[in-house]
Amino acid sequence: MELEFKRSALKQLKYYKKKNPEAYKIIYKKLEEIMENPNDSSYKKVKKYPQYKRARKGDYRICFKVLNNCIYIGRIENRSKVYN
8 A cells, every 4th residue: 555645644654753753652652553454443434534544643633535556545644733
C-alpha cells in the first residue's frame, strides 16, 4: 500500500516532528499500523465525512480513506481540534 498526504496533513506531521518529537513517534507508529491493515474494524467512520475513517492513538487522531491501492491521509491532529 502507498501513503498519500493532503498538504495540511503533511504540514502537521512535519510540525510534530520539529516541535513535539514524542507526538511524532506516536503518530508514525500508528501510520505504520494503518499501512499494515487499513481495513481494521477498530477504525471508525467519521460522521461528517463517511468516506473517511479515524485511527486513535493517545490524544491524536488520523483521518484517512482507502482508495484503490492507496491510503489517503486527510488530517493529523490533536483530538480536540481534528473534527472542527
